[in-house]
Amino acid sequence: MWGIELQRKTGVTLSRQIYQILRDQMTEGRLQPDEVLPSTREMAQQLSVSRNTVYEAYEMLSAEGYIISRPGSQTRVAKGLCLGKPASVTGESDKPVQPAQNYLADFQTGRPDLRQFPMHLWLQLMHKAAEALPVNQWSYTGPAGLPVLREEIAAWLFRSRGLAIQPQDIFITAGATQALNLVADLLYSKSREIIVEDPCHSGMLHVLQSKGFGIRPVPVDNQGIQTGFLEGKGVCAIYVTPSHQFPLGGILPAGRRADLIRFAREYGLYLIEDDYDSEFRYNGSPVAPLRSMDAQRVIYIGTFSKILFPALRIGYVILPHHLHSRWRHLRTYTDVQNPPFEQAALAEFLLTRKLDRHVQKMRRLYGNRRQRLLQELERTFGNTWRVWGDASGLHLALEFPGRRFDREFALYCEKSGIRLTPGDFHSLRKGFHLDKLLLGYGHLDEEEISRGILLLYNAFSCFKPNHP
Amino acid sequence: MWGIELQRKTGVTLSRQIYQILRDQMTEGRLQPDEVLPSTREMAQQLSVSRNTVYEAYEMLSAEGYIISRPGSQTRVAKGLCLGKPASVTGESDKPVQPAQNYLADFQTGRPDLRQFPMHLWLQLMHKAAEALPVNQWSYTGPAGLPVLREEIAAWLFRSRGLAIQPQDIFITAGATQALNLVADLLYSKSREIIVEDPCHSGMLHVLQSKGFGIRPVPVDNQGIQTGFLEGKGVCAIYVTPSHQFPLGGILPAGRRADLIRFAREYGLYLIEDDYDSEFRYNGSPVAPLRSMDAQRVIYIGTFSKILFPALRIGYVILPHHLHSRWRHLRTYTDVQNPPFEQAALAEFLLTRKLDRHVQKMRRLYGNRRQRLLQELERTFGNTWRVWGDASGLHLALEFPGRRFDREFALYCEKSGIRLTPGDFHSLRKGFHLDKLLLGYGHLDEEEISRGILLLYNAFSCFKPNHP
Structure with a gap:
């Protein structure tokens, strides 16, 4: 009846369901302006609900101006409600959000060790x-x-x-x-x-x-x-x-x-x-x-x-x-x-x-990790690199004279499960820091650092640029 | 000696105090470029501190480039450090923050009752x-x-x-x-x-x-x-x-x-x-x-x-x-x-x-307060006013036909310890809602509402505009 199908276990009250269905019918033009609605008694009988339920729905529709009811007259649909179907809005399409990758070696910069x-x-x-x-x-x-x-x-x-x-x-x-x-x-x-x-x-x-x-x-x-x-x-x-x-x-x-x-x-x-x-x-x-x-x-x-x-x-x-x-x-x-x-x-x-003590503890820990990273680099890469800047922070800027860490290299590493940042990534004028790599180490324990450097060495050895 | 006065109980280490004082002397020009600093041993003796303390201060100054120390040479002040005194920056002056006033009747809009x-x-x-x-x-x-x-x-x-x-x-x-x-x-x-x-x-x-x-x-x-x-x-x-x-x-x-x-x-x-x-x-x-x-x-x-x-x-x-x-x-x-x-x-x-229950409780409470406010208005102001809009929210918009609630009236109320918002306050084109008042009631209990309306009535009676 009236295209109204009520659902009993949705958490939405029956009166609101009636209200919504009628409202949609009005804005979609299925109920016409001036059309007469059944009385609350009639509607209640047809839907097998209490008259009060219908009354509440009508009250909402009336308060919001969807229906007009005057004492002694029938209840009618208000004018000017029909909207038709919306045209689609063009705009940039929503890119799917990248799921977080599980890296084998994650040298992301700027990450403190939350486990500590x-x-x-x-x-x-x-x-x-x-x-x-x-x-x-x-x-x-x-x-x-x-x-x-x-x-x-x-x-x-x-x-x-x-x-x-x-x-x-x-x-x-x-x-x-x-x-x-x-x-x-x-x-x-x-x-x-x-x-x-x-x-x-x-x-x-x-x-x-x-x-x-x-x-x-x-x-x-x-x-x-x-x-x-x-x-x-x-x-x-x-x-x-x-x-x-x-x-x-x-x-x-x-x-x-x-x-x-x-x-x-x-x-x-x-x-x-x-x-x-x-x-x-x-x-x-x-x-x-x-x-x-x-x-x-x-x-x-x-x-x-x-x-x-x-x-x-x-x-x-x-x-x-x-x-x-x-x-x-x-x-x-x-x-x-x-x-x-x-x-x-x-x-x-x-x-x-407590902050002072936490900083002290983490400074010692990060300092050790930095040492470990430097040792592993020396053990693995010999003297083919040098550190830029001061012994500070949660990442290392490394120069490998003669090498070229471009987008292609970064993508190769990404595919090999290694997250790192090429030195040129943050450059405005490109090309001046192609021989550098940024390795974040703060969030890695010493085991992870050793493994990461080994994988990085692998990537160095296996990477063959398409346009050398 | 060297204008260095150390303070023992400030929480700042002695080495940092030495560092700061020397640094300030360099940037203020009291220590000149190329001037020779005393050796750490000499300085330590003069200040009655350990040599290590002075060494730390010199290390900081050296790491940051304030002093130049080469093996086998004396330690000297670096060049180009003097800044002189800063010129004052003109700009808008900082207005003092208004201390919160204690209102006798506070009809501020949009405030839920946090006591509940x-x-x-x-x-x-x-x-x-x-x-x-x-x-x-x-x-x-x-x-x-x-x-x-x-x-x-x-x-x-x-x-x-x-x-x-x-x-x-x-x-x-x-x-x-x-x-x-x-x-x-x-x-x-x-x-x-x-x-x-x-x-x-x-x-x-x-x-x-x-x-x-x-x-x-x-x-x-x-x-x-x-x-x-x-x-x-x-x-x-x-x-x-x-x-x-x-x-x-x-x-x-x-x-x-x-x-x-x-x-x-x-x-x-x-x-x-x-x-x-x-x-x-x-x-x-x-x-x-x-x-x-x-x-x-x-x-x-x-x-x-x-x-x-x-x-x-x-x-x-x-x-x-x-x-x-x-x-x-x-x-x-x-x-x-x-x-x-x-x-x-x-x-x-x-x-x-819990949110549903809290909203239900507060809706009942605010509804009662709204009722009380309307009753008090009727009791005190008779039928000289009418309510605008729907029975909803945390404030009431009232029209008092023939009255004029301008800035002067609002200031008068403020001085009498009553916070309220004239209807024209939020208007872009001024003058159309001068006969309205906004009264927030959500945060007031029924006692506060009754007292507030009495005070408001008082203000209505006593206020004499300068330019009627």
């Missing part, structure tokens, strides 16, 4: 910290982040890098990517050109490009950005990784740091300092950030993705005072704020120095 | 769900959100609104603000004009404006957007709140819904449907979303900020298939993803139907 993270302890802390949150912190608490976390990060920066920062200069973000994204918005009105290191992390580069920035690459050598090549006209900022150049590994020497600061002052531009993993330096303490040389020109970006775990989604930015108010505004209309639970847990993790 | 939220239960769920997360979910898990949460939201939309959605069409966001922000990025390339309801939530409007969209307002009446005023040329989307117009409260009737769909198809544009609080409808079930009428033209935005609590920072967007791949890309380069803990907890909250 004290997850149970973290979850306990989070629970405890969340229980202690006052009820008003379950509502909106502002775009800057939890005050206690900002204080603890300031204290941590002082302990770990001797960087003296006021907590109110620190703004919590949902990770470093969001930090750069918002910094890009912050600076966009000034100009549309930005200087980046070449090579530069392709993901971060993409953030800047997607904001519409023109990109001016400046080459990098073993020590970091080559400041002699800087050209400042029309530029609003320089995005740099002075503590550990990504991906080539250099620590920027003091003279070039001073160059950057002088240059920024001369041209009235900002230095965006991305300090993504300098906690893991194996030959000494973390380097003092650029930020310690100029509090007005340097925007510092930090993250806990590498020190703790990526899914935490907590980073931060240290901003010059005159940018605070614009930042608050921007963050509010971007995604309002971080959730408070992770923030409270991290504050506790810092306060109790 | 089962926080303890939620935290237990979060703990349990987080413990069960496999280790790889502590790393990056992709921009779409946890699969289990997407499935549970699909099931919830079917239970609560009869909306049949594939889980893969649902993308988790950090709240509704981020959802609109990313949708704006998604559509930006198509055109720069967007139609909005007038009045329209000023925060959401701001998101669109800050993305550079030109805004075309279309007036709203008691039932929602007046589709007769639509003009489609050059427009890429229409942002609407058909389930409960914000702020005037109308539920868009079926005929106008059909108008919107036909209009979108004709001009090839998208409908952005913001369903921010339709769970709380007091005269029936939630209205069926626009999305159920067209899966290719409607982008649906949902949030849990009102149903659960704002600090959760979880919303979602339902996207037509042909926009999926661009969305993934955008979210990845915006802030990567949500943290997994809240997502896992919410999935569990949905799966165990």
